[in-house]
Amino acid sequence: LQKFQFDCIGENLTDNEKGIAGSLKEFGLMLEEVATDWSSTIERSELQLIKPLEDFRKEHIHGYRNAKKSFDKASERYYKQLEHTLGLSHKKKGQHLQESDNELHAHKKIFHKEALNYVYKLQEVQERKKFEFVEHLLMFMQVYFNFFHQSHETANDCKDYMKDLQMRLVSTREQYEGAREKTKTLMRKMSDHPEAAEDSAGSGMRWFTSKWTKYFCMYTKENKLFQMLTPYHQPTSAISLNQSTSSSFVEPMIVKTCTRRVTDSIDKRFCFDLEVESGKRSLLTFQAVSDLDRRKWMSVMDGREPEYIPTKFKLDENGFRVIEKVIAEIERRGVEHEGIYRLVGVLSKVDFLLQQAVNPATCDSVDFSNESEWEINTLTSALKSAFRNLPEPILTFELHRDFINAAKPKSAFIPSAFLVEETENLNHQEAPSEPTVPNSQSTEEDESTSPGKTPTSPGKTPTTPSFLWGANDGPTSRPRSSAVVKSRGSRSPTEEVTPTVARTLFSCAGEHPEELSFQPGMLIREVERTEEPGWLRGMLNGKVGLVPENYIEFI
Structure with a gap:
């Protein structure tokens, strides 16, 4: 008992908690004085001490374990459905996407309920053991001191301390009763209004490129601080095989801008880009769990919509040179590709190619012959886009015949x-x-x-x-x-x-x-x-x- 210590939740202990934790050491010192008589009466401790503690273990600790199992099962189902829903392409039918989103919402409610119940059970065990465990020990001491005539003087010396400890236990119990009611009220509010969120901060699950790693993210609006933490979750599919079962912390970053990702520029749904400053500026792409969740993130981070500014193309000396190079490269690779002009390239790559090609400062650095960087459909789409964005049409209907x-x-x-x-x-x-x-x-x-x-x-x-x-x-x-x-x-x-x-x-x-x-x-x-x-x-x-x-x- 002198070496026993309570594990506590939080950073600082109250005076009552310190007194209750220190009481075990005092009890150990008292028991040392009556060690001789204690050995003869320890067999009678089954009913006064062991049985109540066994009941406490079966009733509360086993209840906590059952709550943990329910939480793990709900977490498994929710993350599995979350990965399935976020893996759907925006090209799927609206009804199919809606059904998947509804199923995700149902699993999310169950997950929140089991998570809150798990935390409540954990908190309950931590709080109850502070006074129930000590109360049983106190009863054990009071009962056996009646039979210890030899330790009567020792018991009288301990009365003041035991009275003070009793008051601390009563105060701790009262605090627990009040905190339990407040906790239940808060749990009901969170279950009834899960969509409520603060304006100054945001938190939740996010997916991050380029390997689509899953993170729990937090953002504080006052200092624009963005934090990422790998959640505790056993990997259940290929998308999370690269994750460790233990949480890992990522260095916090300062958010510069937040922009919604253009739908056609990526195959995933609910994506947005963050420009952060961590030593040097970099652009990160995240995927929210739903469109509503993305709007909340963009709202709290002062997000903006993407700017649709088509690349202006002119048939000047540089423009003719670009057209000649693109056509020459298409002819070099051969026109035997199926759907060479019918299949379009990635919009973001096409725009980037035209921006680099029409810019006099970067036009010479563009290597059109690099097949790994510029696919044939990217070149043909760039050629079509160049003619489409001319200030004046190259061929009018009037001169068609x-x-x-x-x-x-x-x-x-x-x-x-x-x-x-x-x-x-x-x-x-x-x-x-x-x-x-x-x-x-x-x-x-x-x-x-x-x-x-x-x-x-x-x-x-x-x-x-x-x-x-x-x-x-x-x-x-x-x-x-x-x-x-x-x-x-x-x-x-x-x-x-x-x-x-x-x-x-x-x-x-x-x-x-x-x-x-x-x-x-x-x-x-x-x-x-x-x-x-x-x-x-x-x-x-x-x-x-x-x-x-x-x-x-x-x-």
């Missing part, structure tokens, strides 16, 4: 049948850049709907007006094409088409006000030939306009 006509061969036009044949040949080849069906159709439509060319519909071979081969010439170099170009319902361009009725075979969207838009199966009346080969004029729903000849059949 002029550019098309200027690109046509002067001697003869490329037959649409040749394109169909080449498309069929490509379909039998195994190439990385093999066009998909929609891309093939769009290619044929571009060729078929160009001014001065016979329109070619998907799934239907083109007609053979005279301008395909010339006025008198036939297909001398490709005899196979003469059989291909003969299509169902085609007519010689020299035939006169009398006003009649035709049925549409395919859908068509007019690119100009003079062209008609229609769906398959619609009737076009008063159809007649126009001066432009491959185009007819008809009436649909009271509107007169141009119709591609290969998109209809006469009835």
Whole structure:
């Protein structure tokens, strides 16, 4: 007893706690004086001392262990659901994300309840043992001193001390009763309003790149101090395998700025960036547990929204040099990549590449040939973004037909049948850049709907007006094409088409006000030939306009 010490919660002990802790040493000194008689009566201590302490152990200490087991199970379920929810991409369906968030909220409530109960049981055992353990010892001393006639004088000398100790025990019990009621009231308030938070500080679980390590973070608004602590939690998945089971402390940092992370710039949800000052400035990315939690963090740290400032691009000397380098690099790597322009690169990397390229101070340091740093989709997206952000468009719709006509061969036009044949040949080849069906159709439509060319519909071979081969010439170099170009319902361009009725075979969207838009199966009346080969004029729903000849059949 003289060497026994109480483990206390907190830094400083009150006078009553010091007196209660020191009482055990006094009791040890008293017992030394009656050691001879004590050995003969120790067997009778079962009912006066051992049994009450055993009841205290079974009732309170075992209750604390059960509360700890419940807390560990609730903690396991909550962190498992938390990792699952934060691992979901923002591209998932809204309903799926909402269900996951609701399930996380339910586990969070259970986790908070079990955590509070665990702390309460721990505090209860620590407080009760201060007076109950000593009370049993005191009763033991009082009972046995009645039988110790030899130690009667010793007992009289201890009366004053024992009275003072009794008063301390009563005072400690009263303080415990009052603190217990306040604790229960505070627990109810925290359970009823878990979202309440102070304006001057914030705390909670956060995920931190680049390995997405889990931290318990605290922030104090007065001094802008940000602290991170690895929580006590056994790793349950691959995302936490790099964490130690014991808590580790990270050096506190001073927050300079807080900015919400752009959604498209990262695959994770609820992210925000912190610019901190720890020896040198650095940018850290954190993930909150929910959108509401992120708004609270940004509110307490005076966070701001990201600035959407597109990179201005000009076709000056530096701009032309950048365009030439990007195109040369794309051609060097080859255009056989699938979806080379359809698949977009990461927005943040594209913006960073353009910012470095257009800046005269850093343009020479950009290495476009570094495939590990600049993927092919990043280069193609940068090329598209450069043309998109020009002050004036490089190609207006007004000059569209002029550019098309200027690109046509002067001697003869490329037959649409040749394109169909080449498309069929490509379909039998195994190439990385093999066009998909929609891309093939769009290619044929571009060729078929160009001014001065016979329109070619998907799934239907083109007609053979005279301008395909010339006025008198036939297909001398490709005899196979003469059989291909003969299509169902085609007519010689020299035939006169009398006003009649035709049925549409395919859908068509007019690119100009003079062209008609229609769906398959619609009737076009008063159809007649126009001066432009491959185009007819008809009436649909009271509107007169141009119709591609290969998109209809006469009835």
